[in-house]
Amino acid sequence: MTRLVIRHATLVALALLAATPLAAQRTIPGLDAAAIDTTVRPGDDFYRYANGSWERNTQIPNDRSSFGAFNIAAVLADAHVRDIVHGAAASHAAAGTELRKVGDFYTSFLDTAAIAARGTKPLAPLLDTIAAINDQAALARFIGAHLRADVDPINLGTLHTSNLFGFWVTQDFNRPSRYSAALLQGGLEMPDRSYYLDSSAKMNDVRGAYRAHIGRMLTLANVGGAEAKADSIVALETKIAATHWKVEDSEDPAKGNNHWARADFARHAPGLDWPAFFTAARLTDQDSILAWQPSAITGLSALAASEPLGSWKALLAYHAIEERAAVLPSAFDRESFAFFGQTLSGAPEQAARDKRAIDATSDALGFAVGRQYAQRYFPASAKARAQVMVAGIIRAFQKRIDALDWMAPSTKAEAKAKLRTLRVSVGYPDHWPSYASLRISPSDAYGNIDRIERFGFEHTRAKLHQAVDKGEWVMTPQMVNAVNLPAMNVLNFPAAIFQPPFFDAKRVDAMNYGGIGAVIGHEVSHSFDNLGANFDSKGHLRNWWTTADFAHFQAATQALARQYDAYHPLPDQAINGQQTLSEDIADLAGVTAAYDAWKESLGGKAAPVVGGLTGDQQFFLSFGQIWRTKFREPALRRQLLTNGHAPGPWRALTVRNLDAWYSTFGVKDGEALYLAPGDRVRIW
Numbered sequence: 198m199t200r201l202v203i204r205h206a207t208l209v210a211l212a213l214l215a216a217t218p219l220a221a222q223r224t225i226p227g228l229d230a231a232a233i234d235t236t237v238r239p240g241d242d243f244y245r246y247a248n249g250s251w252e253r254n255t256q257i258p259n260d261r262s263s264f265g266a267f268n269i270a271a272v273l274a275d276a277h278v279r280d281i282v283h284g285a286a287a288s289h290a291a292a293g294t295e296l297r298k299v300g301d302f303y304t305s306f307l308d309t310a311a312i313a314a315r316g317t318k319p320l321a322p323l324l325d326t327i328a329a330i331n332d333q334a335a336l337a338r339f340i341g342a343h344l345r346a347d348v349d350p351i352n353l354g355t356l357h358t359s360n361l362f363g364f365w366v367t368q369d370f371n372r373p374s375r376y377s378a379a380l381l382q383g384g385l386e387m388p389d390r391s392y393y394l395d396s397s398a399k400m401n402d403v404r405g406a407y408r409a410h411i412g413r414m415l416t417l418a419n420v421g422g423a424e425a426k427a428d429s430i431v432a433l434e435t436k437i438a439a440t441h442w443k444v445e446d447s448e449d450p451a452k453g454n455n456h457w458a459r460a461d462f463a464r465h466a467p468g469l470d471w472p473a474f475f476t477a478a479r480l481t482d483q484d485s486i487l488a489w490q491p492s493a494i495t496g497l498s499a500l501a502a503s504e505p506l507g508s509w510k511a512l513l514a515y516h517a518i519e520e521r522a523a524v525l526p527s528a529f530d531r532e533s534f535a536f537f538g539q540t541l542s543g544a545p546e547q548a549a550r551d552k553r554a555i556d557a558t559s560d561a562l563g564f565a566v567g568r569q570y571a572q573r574y575f576p577a578s579a580k581a582r583a584q585v586m587v588a589g590i591i592r593a594f595q596k597r598i599d600a601l602d603w604m605a606p607s608t609k610a611e612a613k614a615k616l617r618t619l620r621v622s623v624g625y626p627d628h629w630p631s632y633a634s635l636r637i638s639p640s641d642a643y644g645n646i647d648r649i650e651r652f653g654f655e656h657t658r659a660k661l662h663q664a665v666d667k668g669e670w671v672m673t674p675q676m677v678n679a680v681n682l683p684a685m686n687v688l689n690f691p692a693a694i695f696q697p698p699f700f701d702a703k704r705v706d707a708m709n710y711g712g713i714g715a716v717i718g719h720e721v722s723h724s725f726d727n728l729g730a731n732f733d734s735k736g737h738l739r740n741w742w743t744t745a746d747f748a749h750f751q752a753a754t755q756a757l758a759r760q761y762d763a764y765h766p767l768p769d770q771a772i773n774g775q776q777t778l779s780e781d782i783a784d785l786a787g788v789t790a791a792y793d794a795w796k797e798s799l800g801g802k803a804a805p806v807v808g809g810l811t812g813d814q815q816f817f818l819s820f821g822q823i824w825r826t827k828f829r830e831p832a833l834r835r836q837l838l839t840n841g842h843a844p845g846p847w848r849a850l851t852v853r854n855l856d857a858w859y860s861t862f863g864v865k866d867g868e869a870l871y872l873a874p875g876d877r878v879r880i881w
C-alpha cells in the first residue's frame with residue numbers, strides 16, 4: 198500500500214491572474230513587466246522588486262496550496278497532457294497498446310459511478326488478509342509482500358512512504374557497474390517525523406485533527422472500535438516517528454551506504470521475522486542489502502516485535518484505506534482530502550475529478566504519456582538550443598575550476614573528469630520503458646492502481662539482474678522539473694521545463710540564460726556540491742577532495758547555510774540552512790555559471806537592450822521571476838519542515854552573492870540585502 202500517487206500530485210487550475218492595474222506600463226518582450234514593483238529597491242528585496250505586483254495581483258487557485266513559476270509553466274504542459282489523455286480515451290486504440298492503456302486508466306479513474314457502485318468491495322480482500330495476520334511471521338510476510346518502489350533519497354529526494362519500509366534500487370556506490378537494493382524507513386501517513394514529535398501548539402492541533410480523521414476513515418470503512426483504534430494508531434505512528442532520521446541525514450549518501458548481509462538483518466535489527474519478510478518480498482536472491490537509515494531499520498524492526506499485533510493490524514488496515522481513498526467511494530476521497538489537502542496543505546478545494554484523473558494517468562503511465570508528449574510538443578529546434586546552452590554552462594564550470602586558487606591539482610583533475618563524464622539528457626529518454634506486461638481495465642480503478650504499483654516494484658526489482666543503465670530517466674518528459682542523478686553523474690531535463698518563464702525560443706538569450714540556464718547550472722552544480730562531492734567520476738562513493746580543499750569548501754558552504762538560517766518565512770519558523778544546503782549551493786553555482794556562459798555566448802558583442810533594460814538587468818530579472826511562488830501557510834510550513842529546497846522567494850535572493858548583481862542594480866551598503874564583498878559567498 199504505497200502512497201497513492203495521486204494524493205500529493207500537482208493539482209492544476211488556470212492561474213487567476215487578475216488584470217494588473219500596472220498593465221498599462223511598458224512591456225518587456227520575454228519578461229513579465231507587469232510583475233515588477235518599482236516601489237521596492239532591488240537591494241532591499243530583490244524578489245519583491247521582480248515579482249511584487251504579481252504577488253499582489255495573483256490569487257492561489259482554490260484547489261492549490263501554493264502557486265508559482267513551475268505551475269505557470271505547467272499550465273501549458275498540462276493542457277498538452279490533457280489533450281493526449283482525452284485523445285487516448287476517445288481513440289479506442291487496439292487492445293494491449295500503450296494508447297489504449299492510457300485511455301482505459303483515465304476512463305476507470307473518472308468513472309465515479311462505477312467506483313460508488315462497488316463500494317468498499319475492492320478493499321475487502323486486503324482487509325481480510327490483514328485481519329488474518331495471527332503471528333509475527335504473518336506480519337512480516339504481509340509487510341514484505343507489499344513492499345513497493347516508492348522512495349529515492351538522492352535523485353528525487355522522495356523519502357516518505359506509509360509502508361513500514363520503502364524500497365529503492367540504486368547504482369551500487371562501491372561497485373558502480375551493478376545495482377543494489379535498499380530499504381528505507383517508513384510507516385507514517387503524515388509527511389515527516391516532526392509532525393508527530395514537534396511540541397508546538399500548531400503541531401499539537403494538527404495531531405488532534407489527524408486522530409479525528411483516522412476515526413472517521415475507519416468508521417466509513419465499517420471497522421469496529423474505530424475511536425480506540427485511532428488512538429492506538431497515532432500512538433504507534435508516534436513510536437515509529439521516534440525511530441526516524443531527519444531529512445538532512447536521510448539525504449546523505451555517506452550515511453546511507455550501509456551494506457548489510459541479508460543473513461545479518463536479524464542480528465543487526467532483531468524483532469521482525471526477516472527471513473519471512475525477504476521471502477515475501479522476493480529478495481532472497483540478494484546477498485547484501487543497503488540499510489539506508491540503520492538505526493531506524495533497527496528501531497522499526499524492534500517495534501514489530503514489541504508492539505501488540507492488534508496495534509499493527511489496526512495501523513495496516515487504516516493505511517490500506519487511506520492509500521486507496523481516491524479510488525474508493527467519494528466519502529473516503531472527501532475525508533482524505535479534508536485532512537491531507539486542507540488541514541495539512543491549506544488548499545480550500547479539491548481539484549476537479551477530470552483534472553485528477555488526467556494527473557493520475559500521467560503519473561501511473563508516465564512514459565506512455567511522455568512518449569506522446571515528446572513526439573508532439575518538443576521540437577528538435579528547442580532540443581538543439583538547449584544543448585548549446587548546456588555545453589556553454591559546462592565550459593563555464595570548467596573555466597571556474599581552472600581559475601580556483603585554493604583547489605589542489607588532484608581535486609581539480611577529478612572535478613574536470615566528472616564534467617567530462619557528465620551525461621546530459623535533454624527532453625526525453627533515448628529508449629522507453631515497456632508497459633507490455635501491465636494489464637489495465639477500463640472499469641477497475643482500484644485494481645489498476647494495485648497493478649501499477651506491483652508493476653513498478655517488479656520493474657525496479659528486475660534491475661537487480663541487469664547492467665546499470667545510465668539512459669534510464671527518473672522524471673517523465675511532461676514534468677516541469679530537472680534532476681541530477683549524482684551517483685550516475687547524469688542529468689535529466691524534461692521537455693516540459695523548456696517553456697516560459699524558464700525558456701522561450703522567441704526571446705533574447707539573456708532571459709533564457711537567467712531562466713533555464715540557471716536551472717541547467719543548478720543541476721550541473723549538484724555533481725560538485727556536498728552531495729556530488731561524495732561520488733567520483735566513476736560513481737564510487739569516495740570523497741575525491743583533498744582534506745584542505747574540502748575544509749575550504751565546507752567553510753564556504755557553512756557561510757551560505759548561515760545566510761539561509763537567518764531567513765524567517767514564517768514568524769515562528771526559519772529556513773533550516775543545513776537541510777537546504779545542497780540546493781542553495783546549486784542555486785548559487787547555477788546562476789553564476791549561467792551568467793558566465795551567457796557572457797561568453799555574446800562573443801564580445803554588446804547584449805541588446807530590451808524594453809529599456811540592459812542585458813544584465815534582463816538576466817537577473819528573469820532569474821528573479823522563475824522563483825515566484827505564493828504559499829498558503831500550512832504548505833509553507835510543510836515545505837520548511839520537510840523539503841530540501843528553500844521556498845522560491847528566498848531562492849531568488851541568492852543573487853546577493855554575485856558582484857555583477859550589485860553593479861547591475863546599483864545596490865549599496867545599508868540596503869537590506871547588501872553584503873560586503875568579503876561576506877559574499879563564493880564557492881566556485
Ligand SMILES: [Zn+2]
Binds near residue numbers: 783
Ligand atoms: Zn537541486
